[in-house]
Amino acid sequence: MTLPAPLLEVEALGRSFPLRRHLPWQSRRHLLAVTGIDLALAAGETLGLVGESGSGKSTLGRMVAGILPPSEGQVRFAGQPLADPRNTQAHRAQARRLQLVFQDALGALNPRLTIGRQVAEVLDIHAIAAPAERPGHAVAALAQVGLAAELFHRYPHEISGGQRQRVVIARALAAGPDLLVCDEPVSALDVSVQAQVIQVLLTLQRERGIAYLFISHDLRVVRQVCDRIAVMYLGRIVEEAPGEALFAAPRHPYTQALIAAVPVDDPRRRRPRPLLAGEPPSPIAPPPGCPFHPRCSLAEARCRTEAPRPRAVAPGHRVTCHVAA
Amino acid sequence: MLVLFLIKTGRALLTVLLCVTFVFVVLRLSGDPAETLLPDNTPPATVDEYRARWGLDRPLPEQYVLYLAAVARGDFGRSFGDNRDALEVVLERVPATLLLGGATFLLALSIGIPLGIVAAIRRNTAVDRAVMGFAVFGFSTPNFFLGILLILLFTMQLRWLPSSGSETWLHMVMPVFTLGTAAAGTLARFTRTAMLEVMGQPFLRTARGKGATEGIAIRRHALPNAAIPVVTVIGFQLGGLIGGALVTETVFAWPGVGRLLVSAVAGRDLAVVQAIVLLVAATMVTANYLVDLAYGLLDPRIRDARR
Amino acid sequence: MSVTAMPAARRRAAIPPVIMCAIAWIALMVLVAILADLIAPTHYATQNLRARLQPPVFWGGSWAYPLGTDAIGRDMLSRLIYGIRFSILIAVLGTLIGALLGTLLGILAAWRRGMVEEAIMMMVDVQAALPFVILALAVLAFFGNSFVLFVIIVGLDGWERYARLARGLVLSAQESGYAVAIRTLGAGPLRTYGGHILPNIAGALVVQMTLNFPGTILLETSLSFLGLGIQPPLTSLGLLLGSGRALLLNAWWIAVLPGVVIFLTTLSMSLFGDWLRDRLDPTLADH
Numbered sequence: 001m002t003l004p005a006p007l008l009e010v011e012a013l014g015r016s017f018p019l020r021r022h023l024p025w026q027s028r029r030h031l032l033a034v035t036g037i038d039l040a041l042a043a044g045e046t047l048g049l050v051g052e053s054g055s056g057k058s059t060l061g062r063m064v065a066g067i068l069p070p071s072e073g074q075v076r077f078a079g080q081p082l083a084d085p086r087n088t089q090a091h092r093a094q095a096r097r098l099q100l101v102f103q104d105a106l107g108a109l110n111p112r113l114t115i116g117r118q119v120a121e122v123l124d125i126h127a128i129a130a131p132a133e134r135p136g137h138a139v140a141a142l143a144q145v146g147l148a149a150e151l152f153h154r155y156p157h158e159i160s161g162g163q164r165q166r167v168v169i170a171r172a173l174a175a176g177p178d179l180l181v182c183d184e185p186v187s188a189l190d191v192s193v194q195a196q197v198i199q200v201l202l203t204l205q206r207e208r209g210i211a212y213l214f215i216s217h218d219l220r221v222v223r224q225v226c227d228r229i230a231v232m233y234l235g236r237i238v239e240e241a242p243g244e245a246l247f248a249a250p251r252h253p254y255t256q257a258l259i260a261a262v263p264v265d266d267p268r269r270r271r272p273r274p275l276l277a278g279e280p281p282s283p284i285a286p287p288p289g290c291p292f293h294p295r296c297s298l299a300e301a302r303c304r305t306e307a308p309r310p311r312a313v314a315p316g317h318r319v320t321c322h323v324a325a
Numbered sequence: 326m327l328v329l330f331l332i333k334t335g336r337a338l339l340t341v342l343l344c345v346t347f348v349f350v351v352l353r354l355s356g357d358p359a360e361t362l363l364p365d366n367t368p369p370a371t372v373d374e375y376r377a378r379w380g381l382d383r384p385l386p387e388q389y390v391l392y393l394a395a396v397a398r399g400d401f402g403r404s405f406g407d408n409r410d411a412l413e414v415v416l417e418r419v420p421a422t423l424l425l426g427g428a429t430f431l432l433a434l435s436i437g438i439p440l441g442i443v444a445a446i447r448r449n450t451a452v453d454r455a456v457m458g459f460a461v462f463g464f465s466t467p468n469f470f471l472g473i474l475l476i477l478l479f480t481m482q483l484r485w486l487p488s489s490g491s492e493t494w495l496h497m498v499m500p501v502f503t504l505g506t507a508a509a510g511t512l513a514r515f516t517r518t519a520m521l522e523v524m525g526q527p528f529l530r531t532a533r534g535k536g537a538t539e540g541i542a543i544r545r546h547a548l549p550n551a552a553i554p555v556v557t558v559i560g561f562q563l564g565g566l567i568g569g570a571l572v573t574e575t576v577f578a579w580p581g582v583g584r585l586l587v588s589a590v591a592g593r594d595l596a597v598v599q600a601i602v603l604l605v606a607a608t609m610v611t612a613n614y615l616v617d618l619a620y621g622l623l624d625p626r627i628r629d630a631r632r
Numbered sequence: 633m634s635v636t637a638m639p640a641a642r643r644r645a646a647i648p649p650v651i652m653c654a655i656a657w658i659a660l661m662v663l664v665a666i667l668a669d670l671i672a673p674t675h676y677a678t679q680n681l682r683a684r685l686q687p688p689v690f691w692g693g694s695w696a697y698p699l700g701t702d703a704i705g706r707d708m709l710s711r712l713i714y715g716i717r718f719s720i721l722i723a724v725l726g727t728l729i730g731a732l733l734g735t736l737l738g739i740l741a742a743w744r745r746g747m748v749e750e751a752i753m754m755m756v757d758v759q760a761a762l763p764f765v766i767l768a769l770a771v772l773a774f775f776g777n778s779f780v781l782f783v784i785i786v787g788l789d790g791w792e793r794y795a796r797l798a799r800g801l802v803l804s805a806q807e808s809g810y811a812v813a814i815r816t817l818g819a820g821p822l823r824t825y826g827g828h829i830l831p832n833i834a835g836a837l838v839v840q841m842t843l844n845f846p847g848t849i850l851l852e853t854s855l856s857f858l859g860l861g862i863q864p865p866l867t868s869l870g871l872l873l874g875s876g877r878a879l880l881l882n883a884w885w886i887a888v889l890p891g892v893v894i895f896l897t898t899l900s901m902s903l904f905g906d907w908l909r910d911r912l913d914p915t916l917a918d919h
Contacts, residue, residue, distance in 0.1 A: 095818030107809025
C-alpha cells in the first residue's frame with residue numbers, strides 16, 4: 001500500500017537575514033534564523049512547531065506559507081515548489097489552498113472595512129460564487145467560527161480580541177484551504193478565550209480535514225491541537241515526535257527542560273527538574289557544533305565541534321543530539 | 326563621520342549635475358541653441374564659432390559633455406539685450422540681490438527668532454497670541470501685495486520712502502521689509518515650536534531641579550537644542566527668499582538678478598535665463614549642503630554616531 | 633511634540649470662530665467661482681471708455697460700478713469675480729495634477745524599491761533643493777506660455793511633497809498587518825495598493841493638498857502679476873493686481889481689491905489646512 005504523497009514537504013530549508021554594515025568595506029554579518037529544516041506534513045495532519053522567541057518558528061511559518069522566500073532549501077506544496085509571490089496569478093492559485101493565520105489579529109485587519117466585507121473580499125479575490133451570493137457565504141464563514149451574523153457590519157476595533165482572532169481564522173478559511181499555517185493564533189488571548197478559539201480550530205479540522213502547521217511557544221496548547229510536535233531551538237529542529245510520545249518520553253535535553261517547565265495540575269507531584277544554564281545565544285553568532293551545547297548538561301567534547309544530524313530513535317520520533325539519540 | 330561627509334558631498338554634486346542635465350534637456354527640446362542662445366543680429370561667423378564650441382553638429386552624448394564643459398567655464402551664450410556674454414550680464418546684478426537678500430536675512434533672523442523665543446516663554450498668553458498672529462499674517466500675505474500696500478502708504482500718501490531704484494539706504498527699507506516679513510513670520514513660528522519642544526523635555530526639568538534659574542535653563546540648555554530645527558528652517562527659507570526676490574525686485578524696480586530674470590523670461594532672452602537658473606541651482610545646493618553640514622555638527626547625536 | 637498630551641475631550645471640541653470664518657470665506661470663493669456667469673454684472677472684457685477709472689461705491693463712486701472701473705472702463709466687480717474663477721480653477725486643477733503625479737510616483741517608489749525608488753527620490757531631492765518658481769520660469773521661457781502648459785506647471789509646484797509623503801506612508805503601510813495579510817490571501821498589487829493602502833493614506837494626502845493650496849495660488853498670482861502667467865484676454869487675480877500697479881496713485885482699487893481677495897484666500901486656506909492637519913493627525917502638529 002503506498003502512502004499518499006505528503007501535502008507539504010520541506011527540504012533543507014534555511015533563512016538568514018543580512019545585517020546592516022556600518023561601512024561599505026566591512027564584511028556583512030548575517031542573522032541565521034532557520035537552518036537545515038526537513039519536515040513533511042500529510043493531508044489532514046496537524047503538526048505543532050514549538051520553541052521560545054528567537055527559535056525561528058515564525059520565520060519558518062512564513063516560509064512555509066510562501067510569503068518569505070528561503071535563503072536555501074525548498075518548500076513543496078502538493079508536490080509543486082511554492083509560487084513566486086510576485087507572480088500574482090500563480091500566487092493567488094496557491095493562496096486558495098495554503099493560508100496563514102496571523103498572530104496579531106487587529107493588525108491583520110483593515111481598520112476601515114467591516115469584517116463582513118473583509119471576509120467576503122477573499123471570495124472576490126478568488127472569484128468564488130456569484131457576487132451577489134458572496135455576503136451570504138461570508139456570513140456562513142463567520143458562523144462556522146461561532147460568530148453571529150450581526151458582526152458582519154462591525155469594524156475590527158468594535159469587537160473583542162477573541163472575536164477578531166476568529167474573524168482572521170474565518171477569513172483564512174473562506175477559500176477552503178487544505179493547509180493552514182497558524183502563527184501563534186491564541187498567544188495574545190486570555191486563557192478562557194484561548195479555549196474557545198482552540199475548540200473552533202479543532203472542530204474545523206475535524207469537519208474539513210484541514211492540515212495545520214501550528215506554531216506556538218505554549219506546549220500545552222500545542223498538545224491539545226496537534227498530532228505531532230516538532231521542537232525548535234535556535235533555528236533548528238531538535239526533536240520531532242507524535243504528541244503523546246513527546247510528552248511521555250522526551251529525549252532531547254531541551255525538550256525535557258521545556259516540558260518540565262510546563263506547570264502541572266498537582267504541584268505536590270515531584271518531577272525531575274533539569275534546569276537550563278546560561279542565556280540563549282544570539283542567532284547572529286551561533287556557537288559551533290550543536291547550538292544547544294553551552295546550556296546542555298549532557299554536553300560532550302563532540303558537541304562543541306560537530307553539529308548533530310536528526311536520527312530516528314523510535315517510529316516517527318527523531319532527535320538531533322549526539323548523546324540522546 | 327568622514328563617510329557621512331563624503332556622502333553628503335556626493336549628493337550635492339549629483340544634484341547640481343541633475344539640474345544641469347535638466348536645463349540641457351529643456352534647451353535641446355526647445356529649438357536650436359545657436360538660435361535660442363544667440364541674438365538675431367549675431368554675425369554668421371560668430372554663430373559658426375559657437376556652433377563648433379558647443380558641438381551642435383555632433384551626436385547628443387558628445388553635445389552633453391561639451392555642454393558640461395561650457396557650463397563649467399561659464400559659457401551660457403550671449404544676452405539678447407546688448408549682445409554681451411550672458412554670465413557677465415547676470416553677475417553684475419548679483420551684488421544688488423545679495424545686498425537685498427543679506428539685509429532681509431538679517432532682518433528676518435533678528436525679528437523672527439527673538440519673537441519666537443518670547444512667544445515660547447510666554448506661552449498661551451496675549452503676547453504669544455499676538456506674536457503668532459503676526460507670524461500668520463506675515464507668511465500669508467503675498468509679498469507683491471504687501472509691497473504695493475507699502476508703496477501706497479509710504480510713497481504715495483506719506484511720501485517718506487522712495488519706491489524704486491537702489492541709490493540710498495532709504496530705498497532698501499520697503500523691499501527688505503516686504504521680503505522679510507514672510508520669512509520672519511515663519512522663523513518666529515518654528516522657533517517657538519522648537520523652543521516649546523525642548524522646554525518640555527526631561528533634561529531641562531533636571532536642570533531646573535539642579536537649581537538653575539529659568540534664565541540659565543533657557544540660555545544654556547534650551548537654546549542650543551532649539552537651534553537645530555531652526556537652522557534647518559533657515560535653509561528652507563533661502564528658497565523662499567529667492568522666489569520672493571523675483572517679485573519684490575520687480576515691484577520696487579530693484580536692479581537685481583530677480584528683476585533681470587523676469588525681464589529675460591518676458592523677452593525670451595534664453596541665454597540669460599539659462600545662466601540664472603544654473604547659478605541659482607548651484608547657490609541653493611551649496612546653501613543646503615552647508616546647512617546639512619551645520620546640522621551634522623550641531624547635533625551631537627549625528628556627530629558622534631559610528632553608523 | 634509637546635509633552636502634555638491632548639485631552640481626549642478636545643477631539644469633539646467646537647470649531648474655533650477664526651476657522652469658521654476661514655471656511656466661510658473659502659466657501660464664498662468657491663461659490664463665486666462656480667456661479668461667476670450668473671452673478672457678474674458684465675463680461676470681464678466689456679469696455680466702457682466713457683466710464684474709465686471710476687472709484688468704488690464706498691470711495692465716491694456709484695452703484696453702477698460697485699467696485700469701480702479700470703483704465704478702459706471695465707467693471708472691476710465683474711473682473712474680480714472672473715478673476716476669482718480663473719485663479720481658483722487653475723489652483724484646483726493644478727493641485728489635482730500635482731497631487732496625482734506626486735502620489736503615483738511615491739507609490740511607485742515604495743512598491744518597486746531598488747533603482748526605481750532611487751531615481752524617483754533623487755528627482756524629489758533635486759526638486760526640493762530648488763525654488764520651484766525658477767524652474768517654472770525656465771520652462772515657460774523656453775517653451776512659451778500656453779494656458780495648458782501654465783496650468784501643468786502651476787500644478788507641479790510641490791509634487792515632490794506628495795511623492796515623499798506617499799512613499800513614506802506606503803512604506804509603513806506595506807509592513808502593516810493588513811497589507812501583508814491581504815497579499816497573503818492572494819490579492820494582486822492593484823487590489824493591495826488601490827483597494828487597501830491608498831484609502832488608508834488618502835487622509836494624509838488630502839491634508840497635504842490643503843497645505844499646498846495656498847502656495848499654488850500664490851505661484852499663479854505671482855507669475856500672472858509679473859506678466860508671465862495668465863495672459864489677456866483671460867484674467868486672473870494676479871493679472872488684475874499687476875495691471876493696477878501703474879495706476880496706484882490714481883486708482884488704487886484696481887490693485888488693492890484683488891490683493892485683498894488673494895490675501896484673504898491664502899490666509900483662510902492656510903488656517904484651515906493647519907487646523908485640519910492638527911485635528912486629523914496630531915502627530916504632525918507643530919504646536
